[in-house]
Amino acid sequence: MAQPPNGRERDVLRRLSGEEWEHLAQLYAGEKTISTLLERQWVEELPLLLSGTRRLRITPAGKVALTMPAPEKPKRAKLPMLKPIVPILRDR
Known part of the structure; x- marks a missing residue:
């Protein structure tokens, strides 16, 4: 199966989803x-x-790529809570 477009590619494909030719400068995308x-x-x-x-x-293949589900973002590990350096009022 083909790799789905990432977020930036998906934004460009959405902007091109009409039938008209678009100027490259109007797509706000890098080279x-x-x-x-x-x-x-x-x-x-x-x-x-x-x-x-x-x-x-956009081509017909681009329209198909636009309908592919977006790739899942990687899960981030939860960070442990740090103990406060300055004493809290209830600890005095």
């Missing part, structure tokens, strides 16, 4: 996130000759 989406073929890029700026659009 690494965009390159990952392009590698996984979840988005496609309009050739620069046609638009003059970088524009992206």
Whole structure:
């Protein structure tokens, strides 16, 4: 099974969920996130000759990836309570 998109990739896919081509600057995503989406073929890029700026659009594979369940966040270990350094009023 394919790896589901992480939070940043999911945000970009949501912004691209319409049918229109979107400017890259309007996606508020880094170059690494965009390159990952392009590698996984979840988005496609309009050739620069046609638009003059970088524009992206979601693919059918990207729509399927958007419906995948989000990965679970790792559980954090609970930290023990620290004893106060300064005495509490009831301890005096």
